[in-house]
Structure formats: structure tokens, C-alpha cells
Amino acid sequence: MRYHLWRFFYTSLLYLLIPLLIVRLIWRGFYARAYWQRWGERFGFFPVMSPQTPFIWIHAVSFGEMQAAIPLIQLLRTDYPNIPILVTTMTPTGSQRVRAVFGDSVAHVYLPYDFPDAWQRFFQRIGKPRLLILMETELWVNLIAACEQRHIPVFLANARLSARSARGYQRIRGLISPTLQKLTLIAAQNMEDAERFMVLGVNPEQVHVTGSIKFDLHLPEQLTEQANLLRAQWGENRPVWIAASTHSGEEALLLRVFAQVRQVLPTALLILVPRHPERFNQVAQYCEQQGFVICRRSQKNRGDLTTDVYFGDTMGELLLLYACADISVVGGSFVPVGGHNPLEPAALGLPIITGEYVFNFSDIYKQLIKIGVAQQFKHEAEVANALCDWLTNPAHCQEVGRKARDFIHKNRGALFRLYHLITPWL
Template sequence: MSVRSARALLGLYRYCGAAAYPLMGPYVAWRVSKGKEDKARIRERYGFASQQRPDGPLIWVHAASVGEAIAVIPMVQLILAYGVSIVLTTGTVTSARLVEERLGDSVIHQYVPLDLKPAISRFLEYWKPDLAIIAESEIWPMTILELGSRNVPQVLVNGRMSDRSFASWKKRPNLAEALFENMAHVVAQSETDGERFRALGARPVTVSGNLKVDTLPPPVDEAALSALKRQIGQRPTWAAISTHEGEEKMAAEIHAALRKRHPGLLTLVVPRHPARADELAAQMTSMGLGLVRRSSGEPVRADTDILLGDTIGEMGLYLRLTEIAFVGRSLSATGGQNPLEPAMLDTAVLAGQNVQNFRDAYQSLLKRGGAKLVQDRNMLAGAVNYLLLNENVRRNMMAAASATVQDMRGALSATMKALEPFIQPLVVQAGLRRAGKN
């Protein structure tokens, strides 16, 4: 297929999206029933605005979910300091809450419209962004095409191309080139990601590092932290965080195996999706373990085996209660979750070997000795046991993890440098508009 034919095919795809639009109702309703959508704001997913567009230049920033939102918040704050308005979209209920907590009304938050022509067109026609900055690991063709048809510069920041996505796009190189030619700039996380975007036709591509490294450590409610520390006292602890199905049960089994060797052991289990908490609580109590759900407000007692972290936005709390953290989606699932938050908080990092989505972060941590990969449940149990027994080894891992994060910083300044040619004209425009009103 030639690039010309690929462009024609993408044009047809835009109108197929319009045909599919009426069929999305049942799907969105299902997501609402599962708590994955905000029922009160569901019209935003169809591109209907729920707030007034401000006068003057406007930048659309999109961050897919919690991780991306955390990563772009420092960037958003720097742009806001220039006096340019931002409409910030996210795709999940939890990320919307995070934006409200950390940015308040300094930005306009909307849920991202569905990647279908009617929804995207309605969104763009209302907000009329002068620039789109996208932090998203998925590629949404309709959004890219609709922005391109309106000549809105679009910049992908913190860009990552997974092994699976790259293999898929490589089978359709002309289609990829016809899509990525709409990008004004790609700011990739790593040299590997950068090379992959270049191979698919993106130009220009620069490498910044991972924006998540330049964020502040996850915040904490100091009063809640002090209360839990008093309840836990000197008990040994370890955590299994960002876990996926199968990994919570594994953590509970490891706890049951280790508590005889480590009297008073407390295991923190923080699932990636807190909506699974009812199921997990039932599963662990059926194993004869004493469990306290963080959401219940009940204190951690001397006979509590598991503290189930079923709340949103409290990762900073959980990580400050331990010095050892297994990072999930790496044993029973694939791809891994972000190890940088525990590393920022001086935590020894353990993970399975399926960490492709955060390969560069793990390579840096492994090189410095801040992380260790395990093959299975038994090897994880052995690693937790070893770190609990050997304080010097544990402290060295903790220090190495923290030092690794410090060495990786700099992505924010590199990203802002790449964005400067796009933002500065809007800063001038906003300044002239304010001067004209005075």
C-alpha cells in the first residue's frame, strides 16, 4: 500500500467512525454501570462541553489516566504561568479526581471525547484549541486526523511505543506514516521509543526522558500517616502495589508463608483497580487472614495481616509505610507498572520479569542496584524474606533506587524546550490581548 492509498484509507476511516457513533450508547452505559464513567458528565464523552471556553489562546492537554496526569501536571503548571489557558482532558474517573485535587480550577477539566468523528469534531469545534499536547500511550487515529484536518499543531509528549504496538504498526508502515505525518513533534521517553517513532514516519522526534521522573513524590496526608505509623509501630512490613488479578492472592500466600519467620508481619496490598476490593477482601479473609480495608477507616490492629489499600490517590501514604515494594502487572500480567514512585520514596523495588512498558526505568534501577526482578511467587517470597532479614542490603537498595531517580531527572526541561516554539506565539498573543483590555 502506498502512502497515498494509506491517506485515502484513513479518510475512509474517519467516516466509518461517524457510522459507528450511534452504536456507542450501550458500551458507554456498560462503563457507567461498572463505575468507569462519571454518569453526571457522560455527555462530555460525546464531545459536549460542560464549561465555558475562555477568551484568547487555548491549549488542549490530554493525559490518558492517573499516571499520565501525574506526569503532565508540572508541565501544565509551567504553561499556566505563561498566562495561557488550558483545557485538560483525561479518560478515567480516578484521573479526573486527581486533576481536581492538584490543579483545582486553574485548568478546565473535561473527559476526553470518544475517538469517533462526531464526538471529536464537536469537541474541537467548541474549544478551538490553538495547540494540542498529548500524553497517551495509545494512538487514537480519529483524534489525530481531525486535529490534522484543522491544522492544529499536535505534539506527543512523554511518548512511548510498546513492543506490541510497534510490531503492529510495522506491518502497516505506509498507514503509520500517513498518520504520524500529522504530528508536529514527538517528544519520546527513550532512545528506543524515539527510534520507533522515526521508523514509523514521525518527524521531528526528540528524546526527553520520562516526565514521571520530574514529578514530586506522591503526596500524603500527614495526619493519616502519623496515625497509621502509631498503629503499626515496629512491625515489619512489605507492600504489593499496582497489582493485577492473581498478584493479590500471591501476596497473601507469601504473607502466610513468611509471618512465622517474621512475627507481626504486615502486608500492604494496593490493587491497581480498587473496584476489585470486595472480591479481594473476601478472597483473603477466606484464607484465614485478618484484613483491614483502608476505606473502612478501621485501625490496623495487632492481629491484622493485610492492609488492603482500596482508596484512590493514597499511594504516597502506602509507600511511606514500608521499605519494600513489589510492583505489579509483572508476574501474573504483562507490561509492568511504573516503579518510579516507590523509587522516589526510597523504597527497595521488586518486580516480575514482564516489565516491557517501563523497560528503561527498570534497566536504570537494575544497573544501580535499586531493583530486583523475580521469576515467580517463590522467588518473590525469598526476596521479601531476604530483605526483611538483611537491613544493610535493604538500605543499599533503597538508596540506589533514590539515586537512580535523581540521575534520570531533566525530562521536564527537555519537554518544555521542545514545546517552546509552539507555546511562545500563544504567550505573545495572550499578552497582547491582556494589554488591549487595559
């Protein structure tokens, strides 16, 4: 009874928030026009797509989760070519990644907001899937309840639960615990994540520790060659560092760091890649206002000796830009966002610098810091000093790179562990 009351208040609050959801879509649309499109899908209105064969449904909220889901989707398409796949996302960047990688070979719509009537319309249009795979920690209360009513198995894949999120969920335990208990299986990234789920009331038999499938990333064969060709345009022997997936407030800090680095290394070049495309123009203008000569990747100009900042304003090319760098600074960590994935630069053998806020990847960062692949700092002077130390010591960088690649290699295999948990249900 307590759960039904919690769910009633949760659902009522959602309906009251509809005007704010609309305002948010309008506001975000000023920066990314795609937010003004396909509103019907967000409320369960789209053309009927019920396939003759029950399909596999995978939900990846945004670009990062979609990127992690790609190898899993590719495996499923190879081994089960006759089973259709539906991929849902919440953001335009996630949607664009689906289409860029898979084209029309998978079905795709936005995931509706968590309204019971939206789920009713959604399932009327898609039929009954074989199973739902939720990437990372997407806990939509009414969605999971709707799947339980229709006897649809729900898997939480590559699941992570930070200590901060777990404390928040404890405050609404009456809602979250029954929701988690409805899940068929939770594939947690590590034992700490698994234990937090169990503290919230999940049956230990539901939880499996599989590792993070982000360790199983695939590096394209031509990546190094492409990176060398691009880097050659900037001039030989220039020290290059990348600041990737940056958020508001971080670019200003990192450009001040860059100014300090150039006092020691005047030819140094910065590759700057903001996290969200709706901020590209704003950040590019800020760089120019600070007196830096920038070259925008989207303008097909590769840059030259006069380029100070090579600006990554395209989607799906972060691996290439990492491959162009000597050192990586991973954003979302100098402001309280929680940090972003450090495994991509590690797989490419790059030393990693991060800020203090890494709760999204706390376990991975602990291991990277312990083996000397990553360093964590609070202040910009510390970041500048570390960059100068690494950029002037290539032999040390090579040794760190070897440790980083070994770390990735030793932790591979999560994708197949997850895959073998899913396939019996197919």
C-alpha cells in the first residue's frame, strides 16, 4: 500500500510538471533545434510499428550510454539477425548516434516521459517486446511497473549507483525499493555498486557483478593513421593536450591553465571538446574573446601552425581527437557533474588529469590513480604544473601509456558476461 501511495504522489507530481517540461524543451531548443522536433514521441504519439516478431528493446538515455550500448547491439544483431531491435533515447545527441551507426537497421523513437497514459500509447504502438535492456541507471517507476504488468523482463545493464545517488534514493526508499525489486536482473559494474543496490532492498539473486562494458570499446584500425595525418597539420613536435567533455565553468578554468602552460611551452596546442553541442558556438566565441586562434573541426579546416585551440564541435569523433593528444584532461570533474568516462583516453595510452568531482566513475578513478595513470587536482595551478611535467617528459608518458593499456586489457570481458546473462531470455 505504501508503494502505491508513493507512486500516486510521484505520478501526480509528474503531471503537474508538464508545463515545466514543455518550457524546458522550448528553452533547450534555442541552443539545439532538435529539441523542438518530435514532441509527440515524448508523450507516446508516433506511427504504429508493431513487428510480426517480438523484438529486443534497448534504452540508452544519451550519447554516452548509446556509445556504450553499440557493441552489445552489434552482437545481438549478429547472433539474432531475425529478431528486430528497438532503440530508445531521451536526447537528440543519443538519437543522432543511433542513426549514424545503425541507420534504419534498427527501429528508433524517443522514450516517452514517465506518464502511465504515455506508456499505454507506447505499448499499443510497439506491441510486446521480448525484453527491455536499460543502460546504466535509468529507473523510470511507471515504465518498470508497465513492463511488470505486461510480463516483460527488464534488465539493468552496466548498472552503476554512486554513494551520492544511493543516499538520495534512501530518502524515497518506499518508491525505489519496490521498483528495483521488479527488475529481472541487475548487471552491476562492480561490487560497491552491487552492494548499494542490495542495501536498497534488491534480492542478492537479482544482482550480478559483470564489470563495465565501457572497457570493451573497439579502437578503429585506421585511428592512429588518421590522428597522425591531422596532427601533422599543426606542426611537428608541438605538445598537444586535450580537454574533453567539458561543462560550463570548466572552459574558463582550462583556458587559464592553457595560458600558464604556454608560458613554459609556447608552441603547445589545446584540443577543446565541450560535452553538449548546444554550447559549441558559445564556447568557441569565448575562446576567441580570450585571444586564442581557434580552428573548428566542423568547418573541415585541419588547422596549421598558427592554431592555438583545435575546437571539437562534431559528434562521434572524440576517440580520434583523443588519439591526436599527448595528455588528456577529462571534464565534468572540475564542476560537480561527477566526471566522464576516462577509459577512452586510457585505451589510447594517454595520461589522465581530472578534477575532484568523479563520483560517476569513482571506482575506476581510484584504480587509475593507484597505478599512476591518472592524477586528481582541485586547483588550476596544479593542473598546469602537471601538464607541463608530462608534456616535457615523453619517456614517462610512454610508461604511463603502457600501464593504461594494460589496465584496459585486464578489465575487458564485461560485454560477454552481460551478453551471456541476457541470451537465455532470447
